[in-house]
Amino acid sequence: xxxxxxxxxxxxxVRIDGVSELDIEKIFDCGQCFRFERVENSKHAxxxxxxxxxRFVSFAQDGDTLYxxxxxxxxxxxxxxxxxxxxxxYREVERDVLAxxxxxxxxxxxxxxxxxxxxxxxxxxxxxxxIISQNNNIxxxxxxxxxxxxxxxxxxxxxxxxxxxxxxxxxxYAFPSAEALCALGEAGLFEMKTGFRAKYIYDxxxxxxxxxxxxxxxxxxxxxxxxxxxxxxxxxxxxxxxCALLFGFGxxxxxxxxxxxxxxxxxxxxxxxxxxxxxxFGDYAGIAQxxxxxxxxxxxx
DNA sequence: GGGCAGGTCTAAG
DNA sequence: CTTAGACCTGCC
Numbered sequence: 001x002x003x004x005x006x007x008x009x010x011x012x013x014v015r016i017d018g019v020s021e022l023d024i025e026k027i028f029d030c031g032q033c034f035r036f037e038r039v040e041n042s043k044h045a046x047x048x049x050x051x052x053x054x055r056f057v058s059f060a061q062d063g064d065t066l067y068x069x070x071x072x073x074x075x076x077x078x079x080x081x082x083x084x085x086x087x088x089x090y091r092e093v094e095r096d097v098l099a100x101x102x103x104x105x106x107x108x109x110x111x112x113x114x115x116x117x118x119x120x121x122x123x124x125x126x127x128x129x130x131i132i133s134q135n136n137n138i139x140x141x142x143x144x145x146x147x148x149x150x151x152x153x154x155x156x157x158x159x160x161x162x163x164x165x166x167x168x169x170x171x172x173y174a175f176p177s178a179e180a181l182c183a184l185g186e187a188g189l190f191e192m193k194t195g196f197r198a199k200y201i202y203d204x205x206x207x208x209x210x211x212x213x214x215x216x217x218x219x220x221x222x223x224x225x226x227x228x229x230x231x232x233x234x235x236x237x238x239x240x241x242x243c244a245l246l247f248g249f250g251x252x253x254x255x256x257x258x259x260x261x262x263x264x265x266x267x268x269x270x271x272x273x274x275x276x277x278x279x280x281f282g283d284y285a286g287i288a289q290x291x292x293x294x295x296x297x298x299x300x301x
Numbered sequence: 302g303g304g305c306a307g308g309t310c311t312a313a314g
Numbered sequence: 315c316t317t318a319g320a321c322c323t324g325c326c
Contacts, residue, residue: 031307134308140324141307195322200309237309258307293307304326314317 001086005073011161012072014080017065021090023115024048024061030294032247033119034129034142035149035175037167049165051149053079053122054174056156058165069165085117093284097291100282105268109295116294118287119247123215124208125175126248127230130240131200147192149173152180178208200235207233215249223251223278246286253278255285264292267300 002017028036028048036050042060044067049058057080058069068080081087094110128148133141153173158166166172181189182205190198207213213233218226223245230241239258245251255261257273265273269280281288 130307133306135306135321136308136323137306137325143324190322193323196309196320197322235309239308243307256307260307297307302326306324309321311320312318314315 003073003076005076008161011070011159012075013067013069014071014073014076015065015067016086019061019064019066019086021115022061022066022084022086022117024059024066026113026115026294027084027117027119028059029298030113030116030290031138031297032290033121034133034138034145039165039167042165047165049167051156051172051174052083052119054154054156055079056158056162056165056172059084070162082120085120088117090114090117090287093287097281097284097288101280101288103268105264105295106281106288106292109291110288112299113291113294116287116290118252118290120250121248122175123219123244123248124178126244127204127208127215127233127236127240128175128181128201130243130247131204131233131235132194132197133243134197134235134240144192144194145175146170148181148189148194149175151192152176152184178205181205182209197235200233203234204236218245219249223254226251227254242286246289252284252286253282255281255289258293260293260296261289264296267296 001019004015006013006015025046036048039047039049039058044060045062047058047060056070060067068076071080129145132144150173153176156172156174181201186198186202189201194201208215218229226245227238227241230236230244239256242254242256245254246256255277262273265271265276269276278285
């Protein structure tokens with residue numbers, strides 16, 4: 001990777017040449033993250049912009065060159081390098097997973113999904129987002145998260161150059177803090193069309209706010225006890241906990257089992273989904289899950 | 302219009 | 315301990 005910092009006027013962007021196993025279409029299309037949208041009229045082959053870590057950012061890609069608009073070098077090192085998991089060798093991840101299972105569907109899924117990376121998202125946002133995801137579809141999940149952010153997240157000011165990378169006209173807002181979501185109250189959250197999840201979001205937010213649930217402590221625990229800790233929250237079960245841990249806490253062995261994974265288990269492994277896990281796929285079981293999910297969801301009939 | 306969407310809770314057996 | 319139903323809402 002060759003990294004350089006550039007400016008359009010005072011608007012910064014970072015250019016990275018020689019990225020491998022990185023495809024932003026797959027990364028933002030595989031259902032791990034809900035706050036990025038394709039930028040139409042981009043001058044690049046593909047471009048996605050959105051909000052993470054309180055910043056508005058746009059990722060664009062032409063072949064093995066990646067552009068990060070709205071980021072200077074310091075921001076890249078502090079946030080985006082980790083966010084995109086750039087220091088992990090995904091060829092090595094593939095080898096590790098395949099060392100545990102040579103299942104033919106897994107091999108096909110890895111081939112099909114190559115370029116997917118697990119984004120390192122903000123823990124609290126992840127917890128709330130995947131609570132919202134339950135018994136729900138992606139367009140509405142996105143809509144609810146956007147509405148919550150607009151309602152009580154911090155507004156992000158954009159210069160004219162940054163506005164060129166917006167996907168719509170909407171002004172971006174940071175994801176709300178636990179305090180802000182709590183302040184809405186259960187009734188306020190319900191008004192935001194969260195439905196029966198309102199009480200779950202409220203419970204999670206108030207536990208975080210009160211310190212009863214300390215997310216940075218959860219990060220330090222092993223995956224199984226972290227799952228148990230998160231499951232104390234009303235409305236968080238193993239699936240939501242595993243997603244949050246995989247996408248927000250760097251727990252790559254967390255293996256979310258959803259309806260798709262149940263189908264995968266039956267179709268290709270002739271097995272029950274809950275026997276598929278880190279024992280089957282190793283320390284990167286969660287990434288294997290993501291390949292399989294993406295494969296089944298978008299490719300398989 | 303009922304069914305469905307990357308689940309979880311609750312109440313019954 | 316296991317398992318149906320119910321659950322908000324929006325889009326087909």
